[in-house]
Amino acid sequence: MSVKHTKYLIANSVNETIELLQQYTDAKIISGGTDLIFNYKQKNANASHFIDISNVTDLKKITITENELIVGACVTLEELTSNDFIQSHFPVISEAAKEIATPVIRKNATIAGNLLCDNRCVFYNQSEWWKESIGKCLKCGGDVCIATGGKKKCFSKSSSDLAPLLLVCDAYVTVISHQTKKSIPLKDIYTGDGLQPHTLNNSDLIVSVHIPLTQRKYFFYKLRARRSIDFSSLTLVLSFEDKTGMLKIGIGAVDPQPILWTYSVSENNFETFIQSKIKKIGIVDNDFFSRDYRKNLLQNKLSDWYRNIVG
């Protein structure tokens, strides 16, 4: 009998990566590996091959054009916290990146890796033995969601902190898929389905993240039990554009996908707007903090920020 070991390939250029992705259809891309290997060890991320792109220099650049900030897929979270341009023009990105995981993990974890973090749930992020013992949940091949006591839908939480932030920033990603380069609005890479949270295929490679340069005011808040290590229990971002009176709200860790709401201050019914929106969030008790508490904080924070903006 034999044990299946994932093979490891190292790519040195974007083209080589694309070739390998075409050759090995069951491969997974690895860069920092801080999320992937964690999930691999829990048997939540199987692949015939890992294709390591952390040596591809083209993916590690930060470029500023007239209209946008372009961040290579393999730019690390630490670089996001320390890059001069980002610190001065998008301090909120530095701030958010600095609150992810730990300083050592941030040295290796990348922007694209964070956007593509697997969804998390206390019933899913467990050892193989544990999951077999309790009876596997939907996300690992079982019949029902354990967190909700038997629903037929997966409520695993989107766990990326950068996703709600970059949604608010109107970011899009450049993806190479089967030799074709295309731009995809960030929100379109998320499915809303906890089982398969991302629309990208195994053969797709994110090469860069594009963030339009805009003049906005940002608010950022993250709830977690400890000030380091922990994944988010609630990530909340709000941007306000004075010129247009547009509010954008990004929310992470409460739903199978990062959430984006837009609102114009001219509508003048913010509380009602928030309340009706919150009802639609797929938030369940699968976190250190309860569903109700996270909903309360979400509502309170947004209301506070709103008052702060409109006075």
Place this chain on the structure above:
Amino acid sequence: MVDDPSVMEYKKIKIMISVNLNINNKEYELLIQQDEMLSYTLRERLQLKGTKTGCDQGSCGACTVWIDNTPFLSCITPTMKAVGKKVTTIEGITEIPDYNHLQQLFVKYGAIQCGYCTPGMVMTALAFVKNNPNCTIEDIKDAISGNLCRCTGYKKIIDAIAEYAGIRRDKNSKIISLSNSAQENHFNEIGKSTPYIEAYKKATGTADYADDYIFKNVLHCKFLRSPYPHAKIISIDTTEALSIEGVKYIVTGKELPCKFGVLPISQDETALAVDKVRYVGEIVAAVAAETEELCEQAIQKIKVEYELLPAFLTIEDSLKETDCFIHDHSQKYKCNIHKTADIKIGNKDDAEKNSDVVQSMEVDFEGINHGFTEPHACTAWYDEKGINIITATQVPHYLHRTISKVLNLPLHKVRVIKPYVGGGFGGKSDPFPHEIIACYLAMKTNRPVRVKLSREEVFLTNHGRHPSKIKISIGADRSGNIQFIDGEMKIDGGAYGSFGVVTTYYNGSLLQGPYATKYYGYHSTRVYTNKPQCGAMRGHGGVNARFVAECVIDEIAHQLNMDPCELRLKNILPSNTLTLGQFRITSNGLKEALLAVMEESKWKERYGKLPYGHGLGVACGWYISGSLLPIIWNEYPQSVVHLKLDFDGRILLTSGASDIGQGTDTVLPIIAAEVLGINKDYIQCVMADTLLTPVDLGSYSSRVTFMAGNATKAAAEKLKDEILNCISKRKEIHKSNIRIKNNSFYTNNGEKICDWQEAVDITLSQRGAISVSGWYISPKLGGDYKGAGAGLSPSYSFCAVIAEVKVNPDTGEYKVLNIWGAHDCGKALNPLAVEGQLEGSWHMGLGQATTEQMQYHNGHLLTNNFLDYKIPTSLDTPDIHATIVESNDPEGPFGAKECGEGAIHPSIPAIANAIYDAVGVRINSLPITYEKVYHAIQKNKIKDIL
């Protein structure tokens, strides 16, 4: 180029790849698995055991190494990532003087206790300071916030890194001595801050922990564990598993039916489940095979048929009348009670009559786990001496007895060796199934058998603090004099007994201090549930009840409009007294401790005057300094120490006392050296090997410094006497006219007689090499009522803590800003070690207060890893300010008492009381999550509106 390596078949199981690795500037050509992690390659293939693994999932930082000078968590980094790059491990940085300097600073500052997190911490810190030479203290706290330390509270680690980074930091700990004795000034070794003798080994990764030993021809062992909380085992079929080539033996419960347990009165456990399983995770079968992978394959092939039984998962479940019992001996209770204790002392009616104010509070406590960074590990082998096991244990002696009992071997055919242990806190103090199984498999296969538990298995092994529901009522007169203390405790013991009978009593018996009362009583019940068993954890038995009592006292002060410190000062027991339950209090420095933290925290100026959201809270506590009674009743001494002096002038100190990071191996030589008047460098230890060292009962109940310390002192005095006799005879000077100081012998007039080496020659020429034995037997103490022995100790430590918090009333989020603690440890024989114990205790208290919990779902442990089980990081840990109070205990060695456990007691309620001061809410369950604070504030707001 795409790596397209020559792939080779290896034993038809593994497809390996040949790679070149540069590790510590040395080139290696290695065969590895393509998906193996760097920590595995380093530890298992290259035997670079300095890199530790604590969680194996990137949540603790112990495994940190560098790749091209950038820190990586090697347990989640595929080795393939390092191909073509330079890997640096703790072994590598040790050779570079500039880097080695930080390791030396870790030693100097006492930043190392158990030392298991140290290599990873050093790697993270070095990389940080190299790249951020102008960093601040806050930057350092942030930089190491992914490296968990369970021992130190990070304070001394931050101090060491700060000096390395050139930051000056004032020392903020101090010592208050209550003695007027002039003797103190004459100590040579006592009272000097001394880094642990083995600290440099730990700093450099060369100290061997249980899983670091390398054995030839070793078999691996892994376990099949129960997926059900409560089920009958109908059948186990191992045929297919055994047919796998390389699988050597599979043991199931029927082969090892002999029951054991750490306490003679609750021998209710077996090494493997025999007829039924009692918790999710209980061992059902164990496989010994050539590789870990083969073990895992075999486990998949073992077929077990179960018949499910009703599961009892909460205290309420187990108190319901039933005819289904987790253990048959619960039948007499008609429910799943394990043990009850009922004690009432004094006249309650009178005490109630005299109480002008009565307050009570009921608190729910989640179970918590020791969270030591080193997972359990052991290797056992069988030879002409019998069975030998090297294992991460804090009580070799009870394991020795248990192995002998379960494997039916004579006591003289069992040898237990304690290596360096990566933290215990009570969690390595029971004899464990995996240890017994390893021994059995070693006998059956005649090969060394190695076991290492995953972090999840460590959590399932548990033996942590009991989930509890505790109600305490306290009455006081209008002047604040406590009249009565009454407790009702229900504790959830999990599936087996462990130390639970003791826990049942300690919950109540430790309420008879540190305050005087006219009446105290309790009714305590321990239930069995179908969860991993609970046992002893730092501050065993007293911590949860102390929390409730201190919150109630705080409320009484509030009701009486009294300063809670003043109320406490009023009630503190005096020195040299008996408690209601006839515990003998000798030295007591609690009053001075409380006054010290009041001053340090500027309590009088600030308490009650801080703005809403900002608060101070106080609490006190006490603890035993060694259990007066041995666990297995006998008339032997509780601790024996041997000293051997031979021609080389070195004194070999042998003792069964177990250093698990608290500094035993350092403090015993300090004591011996002080008595003998020589430098402690002359004294070398061989410790905790039951073949070589005399019996000590182990590291539990904070007994080691007191008991093994007294035994060391006694042995040293005997040795000194022998030497003086010989010198007296040879030099014709009366013994009473000879002094030893600074390694030389003098007459009382100060004339030098001889130096140490000459004294050794004089002595040995008259009677050969000397061996002496010293021992400690505790005095006969205590009342004659049932349960009088629980909590009885030859001496007690006392502690006061003030905590400062800031709460965000809008979210309930809060941060503990400061902890001021003062602890009466009698005498700080090694102040550096005492501070470390105190700081670590308060950090552990912070964890239980704020974030730590063992959460279950239908009997399945959810928080079974260091991501979900939330030990506070360096960023969560406040500034800690330690004051040592020295009350000079009359019976402790040079006046010393315990300092490892007592300090945790007041830290948790001090935080809760500070939250009350800040926002006016009392949280009646632990941990105090932000959420609970938020909801309590909301509730108060509604109350205010109504």
